[in-house]
Amino acid sequence: MTDSLGQQKPVNIKAQLQACRSKEETFKALVTLSKTLPRLSVEEKTEDNKVKGCESAVWLIMEENDGLRHFKADSDAKLMRGVLVALLSLVEGKTLADIQQMDLKAELAELNLSSYLTSSRTNGVLAILNKINTI
Amino acid sequence: MAFDPSSLRHLFPILAQSAYDHPLTYLDNAATTQKPLPVLDAIQDYYRSFNANVHRGAHFLSDRATNRFEQARDTIASFINAPEQSHVIWTKGATEAINTVAFGLEHLLEKGDEILITSLEHHANLVPWQQLAFRTGARLRILPLTSNGKWEPEFSHYFTDRTRIFAATQISNAIGVSTPLQTMLDHAKQQGAFTLVDGAQAVAHYPIDVQILDCDFYVFSGHKMYGPTGIGVLYGKSHALEVLLPYQTGGEMVRHVSYQATEFNVLPYRLEAGTPHIEGVIGLAAACDFLNAQDRLSLLAWEQSLATHVYSRLHKEGGIEIYSPEKNTTLVSLSVPNIHILDLNAYLDSQGVAVRAGSHCAHPLMAQLGVAGTLRASFACYNTMEEANRFCDVLLEAIDLLNDE
Ligand SMILES: Cc1ncc(COP(=O)(O)O)c(C=O)c1O
Numbered sequence: 001m002t003d004s005l006g007q008q009k010p011v012n013i014k015a016q017l018q019a020c021r022s023k024e025e026t027f028k029a030l031v032t033l034s035k036t037l038p039r040l041s042v043e044e045k046t047e048d049n050k051v052k053g054c055e056s057a058v059w060l061i062m063e064e065n066d067g068l069r070h071f072k073a074d075s076d077a078k079l080m081r082g083v084l085v086a087l088l089s090l091v092e093g094k095t096l097a098d099i100q101q102m103d104l105k106a107e108l109a110e111l112n113l114s115s116y117l118t119s120s121r122t123n124g125v126l127a128i129l130n131k132i133n134t135i
Numbered sequence: 136m137a138f139d140p141s142s143l144r145h146l147f148p149i150l151a152q153s154a155y156d157h158p159l160t161y162l163d164n165a166a167t168t169q170k171p172l173p174v175l176d177a178i179q180d181y182y183r184s185f186n187a188n189v190h191r192g193a194h195f196l197s198d199r200a201t202n203r204f205e206q207a208r209d210t211i212a213s214f215i216n217a218p219e220q221s222h223v224i225w226t227k228g229a230t231e232a233i234n235t236v237a238f239g240l241e242h243l244l245e246k247g248d249e250i251l252i253t254s255l256e257h258h259a260n261l262v263p264w265q266q267l268a269f270r271t272g273a274r275l276r277i278l279p280l281t282s283n284g285k286w287e288p289e290f291s292h293y294f295t296d297r298t299r300i301f302a303a304t305q306i307s308n309a310i311g312v313s314t315p316l317q318t319m320l321d322h323a324k325q326q327g328a329f330t331l332v333d334g335a336q337a338v339a340h341y342p343i344d345v346q347i348l349d350c351d352f353y354v355f356s357g358h359k360m361y362g363p364t365g366i367g368v369l370y371g372k373s374h375a376l377e378v379l380l381p382y383q384t385g386g387e388m389v390r391h392v393s394y395q396a397t398e399f400n401v402l403p404y405r406l407e408a409g410t411p412h413i414e415g416v417i418g419l420a421a422a423c424d425f426l427n428a429q430d431r432l433s434l435l436a437w438e439q440s441l442a443t444h445v446y447s448r449l450h451k452e453g454g455i456e457i458y459s460p461e462k463n464t465t466l467v468s469l470s471v472p473n474i475h476i477l478d479l480n481a482y483l484d485s486q487g488v489a490v491r492a493g494s495h496c497a498h499p500l501m502a503q504l505g506v507a508g509t510l511r512a513s514f515a516c517y518n519t520m521e522e523a524n525r526f527c528d529v530l531l532e533a534i535d536l537l538n539d540e
Binding site: 024 | 155
């Protein structure tokens with residue numbers, strides 16, 4: 001696998017998204033980011049791993065090593081995969097306590113992604129945040 | 136001469152704005168239409184000059200409000216050619232109107248009775264019947280659209296001597312297909328069934344005559360026909376309304392109350408518990424006046440020509456699947472294999488183009504089409520040919536951007 005999440009430095013993602021001056025630029029940046037998300041296998045896309053409440057299908061998997069949390073995620077919608085790249089870059093490798101202290105909504109808003117937070121009916125990023133905090 | 140939308144577009148000030156630095160292109164009219172100035176003015180005027188509760192205090196303002204409120208009932212009655220204004224019941228929308236009927240007829244249903252609907256129904260004309268079936272032991276039956284989007288040539292066998300209720304939409308909100316209503320209603324009536332027509336997607340586009348349709352109930356929402364939200368109509372024939380048990384009780388709908396018993400008021404009040412949505416009623420009447428002042432058939436022809444134009448531009452594009460008919464519809468519902476409709480929608484939105492991506496409150500229909508949802512562009516009288524073209528252009532751009540290789 002050539003693309004891996006590790007190659008996209010969080011700072012880089014942050015800079016890329018913060019540089020967007022319009023909805024269109026954010027759209028294009030998310031499309032670009034989406035290509036860096038390693039896709040989940042069919043076996044990993046279980047009902048259990050599915051995030052309820054998203055109109056696009058979203059799966060989220062967490063593995064904990066020595067208290068540090070590592071995430072994998074996928075979606076059938078491309079922009080959502082871009083959002084997931086941004087979101088996971090914020091929480092990757094942190095402890096549960098650290099994650100729970102973060103204001104992920106505010107951090108996503110800083111990345112120009114607040115319009116993805118408004119309506120849980122259409123994209124369910126809030127449902128994903130919820131799962132990240134409770135998984 | 137062809138209809139020119141600029142003749143009335145200036146009446147819709149909301150359309151003259153930009154969205155993310157692009158001209159706002161509003162093509163989500165099947166969800167709700169924008170409201171013309173006369174409707175906005177009527178609502179303002181109500182609060183500025185005659186706000187009072189109706190049918191109550193005998194005083195100057197209350198008399199004015201009550202008069203205008205009941206005049207509005209006349210306006211709506213003639214808008215759908217109801218024989219009498221008492222046949223027009225105010226509801227908060229199509230959904231509440233259908234629920235009023237579903238609860239009101241419950242006492243007449245028995246185990247084994249059949250409720251027949253079509254496979255095109257919005258959840259609003261499905262779930263209330265399904266739940267009624269659960270409560271009564273009746274059977275919910277579905278008259279399906281075949282896989283090629285046509286009706287079976289022979290569907291009379293769906294109507295049986297157990298069919299007690301037949302409820303069907305006039306036009307599908309999800310894919311714009313019309314139902315062969317008259318034939319279906321004839322079959323239903325031959326079996327002695329109550330008939331309900333969901334006109335939510337029809338009233339903004341088609342002149343409606345409930346006496347020609349000859350259904351027992353006709354329902355619609357004001358907000359889809361240039362009127363305010365929160366107001367809708369249940370029309371019923373008198374015998375049909377008379378048998379409905381009120382599903383809400385309270386003030387306004389009573390004639391005399393003691394601790395032992397209540398004597399209900401006459402129609403239409405018997406089915407209108409509580410203080411009504413007065414500003415909504417006033418605004419809806421103004422929306423009817425607005426439509427009555429237009430040449431309705433030329434508006435319809437224009438809206439259909441926009442949908443047909445979009446259809447003809449897009450159906451040849453590799454990969455776009457269109458679920459709407461080519462002609463005689465005012466919307467285009469489509470999907471693109473391997474591209475998520477939410478992704479398409481996000482790009483359209485970034486360019487100021489407002490459409491609807493989703494299942495359109497019709498999960499079973501989407502399942503039948505084999506898609507999770509569709510992207511729907513739906514037209515109203517103020518939409519221009521430039522907007523129809525812009526939708527096509529931006530959609531094709533989106534497909535380019537989102538296609539993998
Ligand atoms: C065909 C149809 N029926 C019923 C409804 C429900 O209307 P409302 O939500 O205004 O009650 C809609 C609204 O989308 C519709 O399109």
